[in-house]
Amino acid sequence: MKYILVTGGVISGIGKGIIASSIGTILKSCGLRVTAIKIDPYINIDAGTFSPYEHGEVFVLNDGGEVDLDLGNYERFLDINLYKDNNITTGKIYQHVINKERHGDYLGKTVQVVPHITDAVQEWVMNQAKVPVDDDKKEPQICVIELGGTIGDIEGMPFVEAFRQFQFKAKRENFCNIHVSLVPQPNATGEQKTKPTQNSVRALRGLGLSPDLIVCRSAKPIEMAVKEKISMFCHVEPEQVIFIHDVSSTYRVPILLEEQGIIKYFKQRLNLPIDDQPSDLLMKWKKMACRYERLLKVCSIALVGKYTKLSDCYASVFKALEHSALAINYKLDLMVSIFLAFALRNTLILLLYHSVVIYYGILVPGGFGIRGTEGKLQAISWARTKKKPFLGVCLGMQLAVVEFARNCLNWEDANSTEFDPDTKNPVVIDMPEHNPGDMGGTMRLGKRRTVFKTENSVLRKLYGDEMFVEERHRHRYEVNPELTHCFEEKGLKFVGHDTEGNRMEIIELENHPYFVGVQFHPEFSSRPMKPSPPYLGLLLAATGTLNAYLQRGCKLSP
Numbered sequence: 001m002k003y004i005l006v007t008g009g010v011i012s013g014i015g016k017g018i019i020a021s022s023i024g025t026i027l028k029s030c031g032l033r034v035t036a037i038k039i040d041p042y043i044n045i046d047a048g049t050f051s052p053y054e055h056g057e058v059f060v061l062n063d064g065g066e067v068d069l070d071l072g073n074y075e076r077f078l079d080i081n082l083y084k085d086n087n088i089t090t091g092k093i094y095q096h097v098i099n100k101e102r103h104g105d106y107l108g109k110t111v112q113v114v115p116h117i118t119d120a121v122q123e124w125v126m127n128q129a130k131v132p133v134d135d136d137k138k139e140p141q142i143c144v145i146e147l148g149g150t151i152g153d154i155e156g157m158p159f160v161e162a163f164r165q166f167q168f169k170a171k172r173e174n175f176c177n178i179h180v181s182l183v184p185q186p187n188a189t190g191e192q193k194t195k196p197t198q199n200s201v202r203a204l205r206g207l208g209l210s211p212d213l214i215v216c217r218s219a220k221p222i223e224m225a226v227k228e229k230i231s232m233f234c235h236v237e238p239e240q241v242i243f244i245h246d247v248s249s250t251y252r253v254p255i256l257l258e259e260q261g262i263i264k265y266f267k268q269r270l271n272l273p274i275d276d277q278p279s280d281l282l283m284k285w286k287k288m289a290c291r292y293e294r295l296l297k298v299c300s301i302a303l304v305g306k307y308t309k310l311s312d313c314y315a316s317v318f319k320a321l322e323h324s325a326l327a328i329n330y331k332l333d334l335m336v337s338i339f340l341a342f343a344l345r346n347t348l349i350l351l352l353y354h355s356v357v358i359y360y361g362i363l364v365p366g367g368f369g370i371r372g373t374e375g376k377l378q379a380i381s382w383a384r385t386k387k388k389p390f391l392g393v394c395l396g397m398q399l400a401v402v403e404f405a406r407n408c409l410n411w412e413d414a415n416s417t418e419f420d421p422d423t424k425n426p427v428v429i430d431m432p433e434h435n436p437g438d439m440g441g442t443m444r445l446g447k448r449r450t451v452f453k454t455e456n457s458v459l460r461k462l463y464g465d466e467m468f469v470e471e472r473h474r475h476r477y478e479v480n481p482e483l484t485h486c487f488e489e490k491g492l493k494f495v496g497h498d499t500e501g502n503r504m505e506i507i508e509l510e511n512h513p514y515f516v517g518v519q520f521h522p523e524f525s526s527r528p529m530k531p532s533p534p535y536l537g538l539l540l541a542a543t544g545t546l547n548a549y550l551q552r553g554c555k556l557s558p
Helices: 016-029 070-078 090-103 113-129 154-170 195-206 224-233 250-259 262-269 280-294 311-327 345-353 373-385 395-407 458-462 481-489 533-542 546-551
Strands: 002-008 034-040 087-089 142-147 175-182 213-218 241-245 298-305 338-340 359-364 390-393 426-430 444-452 468-475 477-479 492-497 504-509 515-518
Touching: 002 016, 002 154, 016 034, 016 070, 016 142, 016 175, 016 250, 016 262, 016 280, 034 070, 034 113, 070 311, 087 090, 087 113, 090 113, 090 154, 113 142, 113 154, 142 154, 154 175, 175 195, 195 213, 195 224, 213 224, 224 241, 241 250, 250 262, 250 280, 280 311, 298 311, 298 373, 298 533, 311 533, 359 373, 359 395, 359 533, 373 390, 373 395, 390 395, 390 533, 395 426, 395 477, 395 481, 395 504, 395 515, 444 504, 458 492, 458 504, 458 515, 458 533, 458 546, 477 481, 477 504, 481 492, 481 504, 515 533, 533 546
Parallel strands: 002 142, 002 175, 034 087, 034 142, 175 213, 213 241, 298 338, 298 359, 359 390, 390 515
Antiparallel strands: 426 477, 444 468, 444 492, 492 504, 504 515
């Protein structure tokens, strides 16, 4: 097993996740089996109880793990399926060690950060690196490990010490450290500054780790003189300094890494049995990156969301939209596709009516809490009455049911018990197994099967006319199954349900171009070369090409 540790310096949010994912993609393109681990030094057990404003969206895995959004990057780039143990947190490690102490495994000894916490980290990494993540179920050959935060953070010290020890346990030919740093360029001088990187590398060395590669992030391409200066003061060869400047899309990052000789370096440094040139997989990435940059036609989707200040709050939703837009040769304009859902009712209605030319469809994503729901309901009503393409995901589907009940069934007080526990028409209810006590890990999580109950379904056709689909869930509330017949009599069809037939999973509205709601989160399984069918359907309907796509047997035009 070969281990590649990715650390960061100067600032957080520098792009370590994309760098780690891109390195994995390059090595996978060389025919190697790659897995990935993300280490988050916070004390939380997992990301499940975070506000999206803390660390971005909560990404959900097949096994129900609620993890950091970087694992979403790994899955999308590498086309693999990870597990909750691929996300290590300080909380998990300490809980694991404390449980062993209570069990008596350390009987007679003082339990300390060194060696017990550091040993637990190393053991966890070695065990999880062996778990198959590809469809062929073979053991990985490369494990890319991203250490969250920046070097010098007090909460990350035990992990840095663990890997200081681990580099000797794994041996030099099996362990490589990549340090990602920032090269700022102040507007006052316009000069690219290397001192932050020098200080970051010095701090890393002071903790016992020496970088094999230094990846320098910058707003603009870095000059050769800057590269030579970093090489000299950071004690590495010039070819060990890699530059990644801001690019138009993340698809371009693996290409930039490959162009700077990273395959040849890894082959020599880790003694890898690979060719110097990448396979067809990286060529597909190159074509995709070039195609993305040449797109001229633009499709804007109004995302009526609650968390609008930080784009990472809907990272997977944006990526799923982007994958679908790219598949049909459109560019998605994300900068103008967010509506503030908690705007005043009249203001939002005015915005929507004046945006007919700009916005071609409406997307209401998942979320929690009452804030913003009235704005979302108005957007759903507009999409339904004006026959604009609509996709509701999780809470978005539940609100579509509430809107239909109020305006088509004339149940004026129809609501979800999440927002109004005393409503006389509870069209959305909490699930019987919902635990109102603990918050963490108590939802219906992970991959679940959804069965189509009719062949006359747009979404079934988009999924390739399959009898069932398996998608990832994350919810505490569901559509009230006792009231579904009232909706179906008026044209809102529940075309998909769970294997027992009790939980409503998919809704479709009759006599509408595309009005679809799904209880699951299809964005979590979207891939750059395999877009999510519900999102693809929304983009196709928004661009007026859905019927032609279905008539071609769900094949994209060249």
